[in-house]
Amino acid sequence: xxxxxxxxxxxxxxxxKIVASMQAAMTDANLxxxxxxxxxxxxxxxxxxxxxxxxxxxSTAEKTRLQQHYARHFVERDSIPCSFFPGSMEFVSELRxxxxxxxxxxxxxxxxxxxVFNATGKGCLFDSSRxxxxxxxxxxxxxxxxxxxxxxxxxxxxxxxxDTEYDVAMAVSAGITAxxxxxxxHSVARLQGAGARFIxxxxxxxxxxxxxxxxxx
Numbered sequence: 001x002x003x004x005x006x007x008x009x010x011x012x013x014x015x016x017k018i019v020a021s022m023q024a025a026m027t028d029a030n031l032x033x034x035x036x037x038x039x040x041x042x043x044x045x046x047x048x049x050x051x052x053x054x055x056x057x058x059s060t061a062e063k064t065r066l067q068q069h070y071a072r073h074f075v076e077r078d079s080i081p082c083s084f085f086p087g088s089m090e091f092v093s094e095l096r097x098x099x100x101x102x103x104x105x106x107x108x109x110x111x112x113x114x115x116v117f118n119a120t121g122k123g124c125l126f127d128s129s130r131x132x133x134x135x136x137x138x139x140x141x142x143x144x145x146x147x148x149x150x151x152x153x154x155x156x157x158x159x160x161x162x163d164t165e166y167d168v169a170m171a172v173s174a175g176i177t178a179x180x181x182x183x184x185x186h187s188v189a190r191l192q193g194a195g196a197r198f199i200x201x202x203x204x205x206x207x208x209x210x211x212x213x214x215x216x217x
Contacts, residue, residue, distance in 0.1 A: 001100045001101070001153075001157055001158065001159065001214055002100070002101045002102075002103060002147070002148070002151050002153040002157060002158040002159075003095050003100050003101070003102050003103070003158070003159050003161065003214075004102075004103045004104070004105050004144065004147060004158060004159070004160045004161070004171075004176070005092070005102065005103070005104055005105070005126075005160075005161045005162070006044060006104075006105060006106060006107075006160075006161065006162035006163060006164070006167045006184075007104055007106040007108060007113065007116075008043055008044065008106065008107070008108065009043055009044065009162075009163040009164065009184030009185045010085075010088075010161060010162050010163045010167070010181055010184055011084060011085060011088045011089075011092075011104075012082050012083070012084050012085065012088070012116070013082055013083050013084070013085055014082040015040055015043060015184070015185050017074070017077050017080075017082055018039065018040075018043055018074070019036045019039045019040060020073075020077065021070055021073040021074040021077055022034075022039045022054075022070055022073075023036075023039070024069070024073045025066050025067075025069035025070035025072075025073050026066065026069075028065075028069040028073075029062060029065045029066040029069050031055060031058065031062060031066060034054050038054065039054070040185040041053075041185070041186070042054060043107070043164065043184075043185045044107045044138055044162070044163075044164040044166045044167060044185070045107050045132070045137055045138060045166060046107050046132030046133065046137030046138070047067045047070070047071075047107075047109070047132070047133075048063075048067075048137070049132075049137045050107070051063040051066050051067055071109075071112075074112070075115075078115070078119065081119065081120075084120075084122075085181075085183060085203065086202070086203065087202065087203030087204055087207070088203050089122060089125065090203070091203045091206060091207055092122075092125050092126075093125065094207060095210070096125065100214075101127045101128075101151055101153075102125060102126050102127060103126055103127055103128045103129055103130075103147050103151070104126050104128075104129040104130070105129070105130050105138075105143045105144055105147060105160070105167075105170070106129070106130070106131055106132065107131075107132045107137060107138060107166075108131055108132065109131055109132065109133045110131040110133055110134055112131070113129060113131050127151070128147055128150050128151065129147075130143035130144075130146055130147055131143075138164075138166035138167060138169075138170045139165070139166040139167075139169035139170045139173065140170065140173070141170050141171075141173040141174035143170070144158075144160065144170055144171065144174040144176060145174055148174070148176075155174055155175035155176045156175070158176045158177070159176065159177045159178075159179055159210075159214065160174075160176050160177070160178050160179065161179045161180075161181065161206070162178070162179075162180060162181070162184075163180065163181045163182075163183070163184020163185055163186060163191075164184065164185060164186045164190075164191075165186050165190045165191060165193065165194035167180075168180055168191055168194035168195055168196045169194045169195070171195075172194065172195040177197055178194070178195055178196050178197060179196060179197060179198050179199070179200065179206065179209070180192075180196035180198070180199040180200070181199065181200050181201075181206065182199055182200065182201050183201065183202070198213075
């Protein structure tokens with residue numbers, strides 16, 4: 001079984017850092033400030049798609065400046081590390097001990113994911129990964145299809161775990177079982193509406209669901 005995880009809001013509690021970085025970038029780019037709620041709704045999308053959602057009428061130059069300022073502010077805040085959600089890394093390790101493969105499908109850039117892999121030392125827990133700047137952004141299923149092809153795994157032998165409707169919709173489009181977590185940025189109702197088969201309130205609940213529904217290799 002291939003178990004694919006979203007990163008921000010699913011494995012690591014980074015929403016507040018993303019919001020603060022984006023609002024600082026909006027100020028630097030001289031764009032109207034968007035609320036924390038609005039910013040949380042676009043977490044998980046690639047940067048181009050996220051800025052287009054926040055500022056659909058902005059020029060290409062304005063959106064590019066926003067993206068550049070955001071990247072700078074986010075890196076500056078790396079001195080304050082984000083915490084992994086309780087039990088998340090233990091669950092990933094548990095899956096690997098049971099013979100499952102693990103991967104990451106994220107709206108982060110490759111540079112950003114590699115930076116956090118190196119900073120946390122957790123990159124070794126994942127067999128593969130795809131980032132939004134390497135392929136099409138969520139909710140398009142292309143990044144999942146590429147991960148399946150790389151692993152030589154059919155969609156019926158994969159599970160996607162994420163905290164947004166973008167993760168769930170992407171998985172459903174790819175024919176992959178979608179499992180949501182309630183402690184990220186999108187509501188349970190949005191996850192259910194997108195087609196999540198199960199929604200966990202903790203990694204303990206997620207582990208129990210996997211034990212009941214997903215057999216070992």
